[in-house]
Structure formats: C-alpha cells, structure tokens
Amino acid sequence: MRFPFKTSYNQDIRIFRDKVDAFWYGLLAVAVLVLPLLLDDYSVGEISWVFIYGICGVSLMVLVGYTGLVSLGHAAFLGIGAYAHAYFIMHGAPWIVAVVLAVVITTACGLIVGLPALRMTGIYLAIATLAFSVIIQEVFSRWESVTHGFAGMKVDVPVIFGFAFDDGRSFYFLCLFFLVIVLWLTRNLLRAPTGRAWVAIRDSEIAAQSMGVNLAIYKSMAFAYSAAVMGLAGALFAHKIGYLAPDIFTILLSIQFLLLVIVGGLGSLHGAVFGAIFVALLPPLIAILRDGIPDSMNQLAANTGLRVIGMLGTAIGEFLKKPGVEAGIFGLILVLVILLEPLGMYGRWLKIKLFFSTFPMYKASTFKRQKTYMRSERLR
Amino acid sequence: MTLLNSRSYWQATRGNRPHVCRGWKLVIFLQLTLNGLAVGCIYGLVALGFVLIYKATELVNFAQGDLLMLGAFVCYMSVVWWGLDYWLGFLIAVVAVGAFGALLDRVVLRQVIGQPQFAVVMLTIGLGAMFRTFASVTWGSEIYTLPTPFGGVWTVGGVTLSHQYLSIVFGTLVLCGVLYAFFNHTRIGVAMQATSQNQLAAYYMGIPVKLIFSLIWAISAGVAAAAGILLAPVTLIDINMGLAVALKAFAAAVLGGFGSIPGALIGGIIIGLIELYAGATLPEGFKDTAPYIVLLLMLIVRPQGLFGSLARKKV
Numbered sequence: 125m126r127f128p129f130k131t132s133y134n135q136d137i138r139i140f141r142d143k144v145d146a147f148w149y150g151l152l153a154v155a156v157l158v159l160p161l162l163l164d165d166y167s168v169g170e171i172s173w174v175f176i177y178g179i180c181g182v183s184l185m186v187l188v189g190y191t192g193l194v195s196l197g198h199a200a201f202l203g204i205g206a207y208a209h210a211y212f213i214m215h216g217a218p219w220i221v222a223v224v225l226a227v228v229i230t231t232a233c234g235l236i237v238g239l240p241a242l243r244m245t246g247i248y249l250a251i252a253t254l255a256f257s258v259i260i261q262e263v264f265s266r267w268e269s270v271t272h273g274f275a276g277m278k279v280d281v282p283v284i285f286g287f288a289f290d291d292g293r294s295f296y297f298l299c300l301f302f303l304v305i306v307l308w309l310t311r312n313l314l315r316a317p318t319g320r321a322w323v324a325i326r327d328s329e330i331a332a333q334s335m336g337v338n339l340a341i342y343k344s345m346a347f348a349y350s351a352a353v354m355g356l357a358g359a360l361f362a363h364k365i366g367y368l369a370p371d372i373f374t375i376l377l378s379i380q381f382l383l384l385v386i387v388g389g390l391g392s393l394h395g396a397v398f399g400a401i402f403v404a405l406l407p408p409l410i411a412i413l414r415d416g417i418p419d420s421m422n423q424l425a426a427n428t429g430l431r432v433i434g435m436l437g438t439a440i441g442e443f444l445k446k447p448g449v450e451a452g453i454f455g456l457i458l459v460l461v462i463l464l465e466p467l468g469m470y471g472r473w474l475k476i477k478l479f480f481s482t483f484p485m486y487k488a489s490t491f492k493r494q495k496t497y498m499r500s501e502r503l504r
Numbered sequence: 505m506t507l508l509n510s511r512s513y514w515q516a517t518r519g520n521r522p523h524v525c526r527g528w529k530l531v532i533f534l535q536l537t538l539n540g541l542a543v544g545c546i547y548g549l550v551a552l553g554f555v556l557i558y559k560a561t562e563l564v565n566f567a568q569g570d571l572l573m574l575g576a577f578v579c580y581m582s583v584v585w586w587g588l589d590y591w592l593g594f595l596i597a598v599v600a601v602g603a604f605g606a607l608l609d610r611v612v613l614r615q616v617i618g619q620p621q622f623a624v625v626m627l628t629i630g631l632g633a634m635f636r637t638f639a640s641v642t643w644g645s646e647i648y649t650l651p652t653p654f655g656g657v658w659t660v661g662g663v664t665l666s667h668q669y670l671s672i673v674f675g676t677l678v679l680c681g682v683l684y685a686f687f688n689h690t691r692i693g694v695a696m697q698a699t700s701q702n703q704l705a706a707y708y709m710g711i712p713v714k715l716i717f718s719l720i721w722a723i724s725a726g727v728a729a730a731a732g733i734l735l736a737p738v739t740l741i742d743i744n745m746g747l748a749v750a751l752k753a754f755a756a757a758v759l760g761g762f763g764s765i766p767g768a769l770i771g772g773i774i775i776g777l778i779e780l781y782a783g784a785t786l787p788e789g790f791k792d793t794a795p796y797i798v799l800l801l802m803l804i805v806r807p808q809g810l811f812g813s814l815a816r817k818k819v
Contacts, residue, residue, distance in 0.1 A: 243807040247621065248762070248808070252803050254755075255755065255800045262789050383626070383629075386626050446641055453637075455630040459634065
C-alpha cells in the first residue's frame with residue numbers, strides 16, 4: 125500500500141494524488157482517445173451518451189452529492205438548455221454563441237429556482253423543483269413560437285468554425301472534450317473554498333453557518349452552477365437526440381438522473397461518471413441480452429439435450445421483450461444498490477481497492493456508517 | 505390526469521342551453537365544485553397515506569401511487585377474472601394490498617431506517633418502478649374498466665350528481681371517520697400516535713414499535729388501495745394510473761404541511777378544486793400546472809406548508 129506523505133495543504137488538494145495516480149488517468153485518457161478507432165459506429169454512439177450523461181451526472185452531483193440539496197426537476201434545466209441552444213442555432217447564431225447563451229439562460233433559471241429553495245429543505249425542496257419542472261414542461265409544449273410544441277424541433281449537426289461534426293466519431297470527441305472540461309472545472313471548484321463550503325452545508329447547515337458560510341450565497345451558487353452544467357449537457361443532448369419534443373423532459377428523466385448519481389455513488393465525481401456508464405449502457409445491454417440469452421440457451425439445450433434450459437431461455441427472452449421491463453430492472457438495481465451498497469459503484473470500487481492494497485488486514489468496519497435514529501439528530 | 509374534461513363540459517353546456525341566462529354559471533360552479541371535491545378526496549386519501557407513514561417512520565413513500573394502482577388491479581382481477589361480487593373484490597384488494605404493505609415494511613424498508621431521507625425516497629421510487637413492471641407483466645399494459653354498482657346519476661336543479669363521484673366523497677368520509685375513531689379510541693391507535701411522537705419513549709413504555717410500523721404501512725397501503733378502487737371507474741385502470749395521482753397527492757401533502765393529517769385531506773381537496781376550476785376557466789394547459797403554481801407560491805410564502813410546523817435544531 126502506498127502512503128503519500130503530505131507536508132503541505134497544497135499537496136492535499138492536488139488534482140492527482142501522486143505520479144502513479146497521474147499515470148493511470150493518463151492511460152485512461154489514451155484509452156478513451158483510441159476507443160472510437162476500434163469500435164463500430166453504434167458503440168461509439170452509445171459511448172457518446174455516456175459522456176452526455178456524465179455531464180448531467182456532474183451537474184446533479186454538485187447539487188445532491190456535494191451540497192445536499194435534492195432536485196426532482198433537473199430534466200427541466202436540461203430541456204431549457206436544449207431548447208435554447210436549438211432555438212439560437214435555428215436563428216443563425218454560431219454554435220459557440222448558441223451554447224454560451226443556452227448556458228447563460230439555464231444559469232438564470234437555476235438562480236430563479238434557487239431563490240425560493242433557500243428557505244426549503246429536504247422533501248419540500250424536492251417537491252418545489254418537481255413543480256418547477258412540471259410547469260416548464262407545460263411551457264415547452266405551449267410556447268410554440270419557440271419550441272414548436274408537440275410538432276417537435278429538428279436540431280442540425282453542430283458546425284464549429286466551419287467544421288461539421290456530422291458523424292458519430294467527431295461528435296464523440298466533442299462530447300468527450302466537454303466532459304473533461306466540466307470535470308476539470310468542477311474538480312477545481314470543489315477543492316477551492318466554494319466546494320468546501322458546499323460540503324459543509326451538506327454535512328450540517330447550522331455548523332456551516334456558524335463557521336461563517338453564507339448559506340444564501342453558496343446555495344444559490346450551487347443551484348446556478350448545477351443548472352449551467354445541465355444547460356451545456358442540454359446543448360449536446362439536443363444534437364445527440366436530433367429532434368426535441370416536450371415529452372422527453374419529464375419527471376422520469378429527472379428520476380433517471382437521480383438514479384445515476386445514487387448508483388454511481390453520492391459525493392464523488394467518479395460516481396457521476398460510473399453512474400453515467402451504468403445508465404447509458406444498461407439499455408443496450410438489455411437489448412443484447414434480449415436476443416442473446418434465448419439464443420445461447422437454446423444452443424446449450426441443443427448441445428446437452430436438456431429441453432428445460434431451452435424453454436427457460438425462451439421464457440427469459442419473452443419476459444425481457446415485455447413493455448416496461450426495462451424500468452423495472454432499473455428499479456430493482458436501484459433498490460439493491462440502496463439496500464446493499466449505499467455508497468454506490470464508486471464506494472464498491474474504493475472497497476475493492478482498499479481490500480487489495482491492505483490485503484490481509486482489510487476490515488469491513490472501515491466503511492461503516494453512522495445511522496441516526498433520533499429525530500433531533502436527523503435535523504441538520 | 506384527465507378525470508373529467510371540464511372544459512368540454514363548459515362548452516357543451518354553453519352550447520346546449522343558450523336560453524338559460526341567469527343561474528347557469530352557478531350550476532356549473534356547483535358542478536365543478538362537486539367534481540373537484542371528488543378528485544380532491546382521492547388526492548387527499550393518497551396524501552393521507554404519505555403522511556401516516558411519514559409521521560410514524562419519517563420515511564417518504566413515493567410508491568404510494570403504485571400501491572393505489574395495485575389495489576385497483578387486484579379488485580379488477582377479483583371482480584372480472586374470478587367473477588366475485590364488487591364489495592368482496594373491494595375487501596380482498598384492500599386486505600391484500602394492506603398485507604403487502606406490511607410485508608414491504610418488514611422485508612425492505614426496515615433495513616433503511618436511519619439512512620438519509622433522500623436514499624429512502626429513491627428506494628421507494630425504485631420499488632414503484634418494480635410494481636409497475638410487475639403489473640404490466642401480470643395483468644398486461646392495456647386499459648381496463650372496472651364494473652361498479654355506481655352507474656346512476658341524480659340531477660338536482662341542473663347539477664348532475666354522478667354516483668361515481670358521490671361514492672368517492674362518501675367513501676373518503678367513511679374511511680376518515682373509521683381512521684379517526686381508530687387512532688383516538690383504540691389502544692393500538694393511541695400506541696401509534698405515541699410512536700409517531702417519540703419512537704424511543706414509546707419503545708420504553710413497552711409499545712412494540714416494529715409491529716406498529718408494519719401496521720401503519722398496512723393501513724397506508726390499504727387506504728391507497730381503497731382510493732385506487734374508488735378512482736378506477738373515473739380514470740380507468742392502467743399501469744400508470746398511480747404516478748399522476750401520486751404526484752398531485754404529494755403536492756397536496758406538502759401543501760397541507762407534510763406531517764399533518766387534516767392538512768393532507770384539506771390540501772388534497774384544495775388541489776382537486778384548483779385543478780377543475782383552472783381547467784374550466786383558464787386557457788388550456790393550466791389544468792395540470794395550476795396546482796403546482798399554487799403550490800410553488802405557497803411554498804415561497806410559507807415553506808412549511810399550511811398546517812406544518814417548522815422543525816429547528818436547538819444548538
């Protein structure tokens with residue numbers, strides 16, 4: 125096991141802990157850059173989704189995972205970003221300008237939602253953001269001069285400085301670029317006083333306030349930053365999906381984002397990316413299994429002569445083909461994660477890493493969490 | 505949710521009765537009030553389920569709407585598939601879903617007590633998604649009609665009193681009466697009140713807190729099932745009937761102040777009335793959003809809801 129010997133605070137907040145860390149991230153960067161050359165178009169497209177969901181995940185992670193404010197309405201911010209971007213593109217604005225305007229507009233909306241949120245906590249905040257997203261969704265379908273309502277709105281391919289990102293591979297790199305930028309920005313914010321104030325608010329509002337953190341300013345900042353990142357994700361989302369309609373940005377999408385940050389692991393940027401991989405790649409995986417399981421099990425049945433296996437395989441295939449099964453699988457995984465691994469995929473990853481680095485000495489109680497049963501203790 | 509298309513009613517009435525000049529506005533107003541009351545009662549019942557569980561266990565159960573859907577489906581299965589009497593089906597559904605609620609508490613939700621509130625909310629959202637999938641696999645994803653004994657209509661001075669809506673209002677009154685009597689005049693009901701006030705003190709007094717929690721889950725799930733069966737003739741039964749109702753009911757519970765039982769019922773009725781009035785008088789699109797606009801304004805002015813109390817930590 126490596127023990128980094130820290131001699132200054134600057135060392136503690138470095139982006140990479142040491143050279144070994146930097147090496148692994150470098151390797152990851154090379155892998156992601158080479159990946160589109162090795163994979164087919166379909167897979168590259170699916171991985172672009174991972175990057176877009178990753179940006180969404182970072183946005184929600186700042187709000188939920190770091191500041192402790194729960195939003196059930198983030199799909200609305202995504203929608204505002206997407207529609208604003210598409211609108212400006214349609215009216216001839218250059219791509220960069222359209223993105224900046226989209227981000228500015230969503231930031232403003234985030235601030236507006238953040239203001240009433242200053243007085244609310246927990247469940248009240250969740251329902252207030254939910255109400256906001258229902259209202260915004262209605263606006264999307266009624267404000268036809270801008271959003272074209274249910275007729276939908278076509279979004280052209282992005283053209284930046286004359287270069288058209290018209291195939292899956294170039295768009296992959298565009299999404300990757302923005303994900304890296306967002307991760308880098310957010311990481312810097314989080315290791316600066318702003319991020320520490322957010323974490324303090326999450327852990328205890330009263331303690332943070334006593335230490336001189338201005339709750340109003342930092343909560344609004346969290347909302348504004350989260351909305352801004354979501355607006356950027358919205359711009360990419362608009363291009364990726366190609367056709368905007370109001371019924372994309374429902375509460376179900378908001379719930380999917382929350383699922384993303386929880387399954388990934390609350391309170392870590394790694395978690396946002398892990399969660400994005402999970403949310404973006406599970407549906408294609410189910411689609412593969414839908415045909416793969418019956419085929420392979422029938423094959424096995426033919427080889428071994430056991431008809432039961434073949435029938436079981438066909439039954440599983442039939443089950444996976446039923447409508448709504450995918451949502452149920454998501455629900456099941458969510459339930460299992462919260463029951464068995466409340467720290468999410470990143471928490472499990474840390475545990476595995478610690479297990480190997482401290483091999484014979486690992487003890488499960490390292491990650492034991494304090495539970496609070498008294499009402500007064502739960503008020504933070 | 506389209507419980508009844510009040511806008512088209514408004515226009516149809518205006519078209520059919522041009523000779524009525526005075527009084528017809530009042531008639532429509534009364535009609536809307538009655539229907540809004542019925543819709544609001546459903547919201548109130550579901551909100552009641554939210555609040556009961558929240559008061560006792562401090563968990564927020566987002567699967568309440570899906571328990572409602574399960575209740576409606578079980579009743580449908582008993583009445584249509586097995587050919588049982590409506591009232592027997594009603595009883596079977598309420599008991600079955602109630603037992604299922606208790607089981608849910610025993611198996612799943614007891615594990616997460618003491619975890620952050622948000623984790624529990626997500627857990628119940630996940631459970632709700634599983635219930636919807638279960639329903640679509642078991643009963644299919646079509647839209648079903650539940651035959652009920654309330655087909656008739658009374659007309660009093662131009663106001664149509666449909667038995668379906670009356671049955672909802674009446675059913676809510678009966679349920680609330682029974683619950684009120686139960687909580688105030690039975691030993692176990694008082695024990696439940698004590699548990700929700702202070703878990704630890706109740707435990708020291710010899711109250712079986714775990715059993716009480718399971719019972720509260722059973723009651724909430726049973727109330728949700730009853731609401732689903734009462735609602736079934738109006739919205740018809742499909743796997744997504746619960747979600748829309750639960751969102752509005754959740755708004756109702758927050759409007760009334762999460763944690764107040766009369767607040768939940770009153771909040772539900774307010775949301776129901778706003779929905780119908782807005783649908784009839786405001787431009788299209790306000791029917792579904794008006795309740796949320798009112799809720800948002802209310803939360804800005806009074807963040808703890810109408811009847812809620814603001815809990816503060818004393819340092």
